[in-house]
Amino acid sequence: MTGTVTIGMEEALALCESAARRAGANAEVAVSMARSAVAAEAEGKASVGLAHFVDYLEALEAGRIDGNAVPEITRPAGAIILSDAKGGAAHPGFDRAFDDLVDTARKFGVAIFSQKNAYTCGALGYFAGRLAERGLVSIAATNGPALVAGAGGTKPVYCTNPLAFAAPAAGGPPLLIDQSSSATAFVNIRKAAHAGQSIPEGWALDAAGNPTTNASAAVKGTLLAFGGSRGANIALMVEVLSAGLSGANWSLDAPPFMTGSQSPGTGLFVLAIEPKLLDPDFDIRMAAQLRRLADDYGVHIPGLAKAEARRNSREAGLSVPRTVHEAITRRAAALKP
Structure with a gap:
């Protein structure tokens, strides 16, 4: 099944917290991880948002994250x-x-x-x-x-x-x-490999050390x-x-x-x-300088788009890939009261 699911930020937080608890995290760890992932999703950084939260859940289940560590x-x-x-x-x-x-x-x-x-x-x-x-x-x-x-x-x-x-x-x-x-984050290489897409030149080498645009080869090789x-x-x-x-x-x-x-x-x-x-x-002075750079010189100011995305996410909710939503929901549903 493809497509997306729209959920509110508070709902996303509760869902992620429940899934993390089910995967082996205590309440403090579950809340802490959920807040970071939902914040990234709200800013439009899906690769380190809820999709990456699934990595956290798998790591909890496998023991790569000690969910009760103090x-x-x-x-x-x-x-x-x-x-x-x-x-x-x-x-x-x-x-x-x-x-x-x-x-x-x-x-x-x-x-x-x-x-x-x-x-x-x-x-x-x-x-x-x-x-x-x-x-x-x-x-x-x-x-x-x-x-x-x-x-x-x-x-x-x-x-x-x-x-x-x-x-x-x-x-x-x-x-x-x-x-x-x-040149790019590893999660972007992995996403391209899963989708069967190529990657730009200059992003990676294959396992033999040769330049590659094949994402699957790049996953097994080296990033640049x-x-x-x-x-x-x-x-x-x-x-x-x-x-x-x-x-x-x-x-x-x-x-x-x-x-x-x-x-x-x-x-x-x-x-x-x-x-x-x-x-x-x-x-x-910082605010005035950023306005001058943007308005007078056309400079892209990092952080403005993230702030706008957060506002939109609070109002309209998060649009999450259905597969990601289901992976988290499946774990959350198994949490015992």
């Missing part, structure tokens, strides 16, 4: 918050530390959240964007199992290693940049960084920030996130900055 939060220094996810999801540790992270950034001007031993985090912009909504400038980085070749190489050594940046703007949605270090060595260097920077500083698995050492029963043990790095301690008018 993050261990420690404070080794005044402006540093560490989280050991203990093989669980990436989101509960951040949720637990969020208010403290905001308060610490406002007190010291900067604060760092660093996490290890987590499942992959989905939409990275979710973490940076939440801080921007509280008036903070934020940079976030995360890694995962090796999928992307390094500069000059043909074998995967990094994950897609995304980098996210967010900054508040007075009277409007924040600037929000969220992009992978690879955007911009050649420049993108690969950014992937390495992200690797150091997320895995190196936290003690998480390097991408080369991370178990796969789609198969097996082991957590990939990934890292997450989030830097929060209180801009008003540097310039009290930052958010006002």
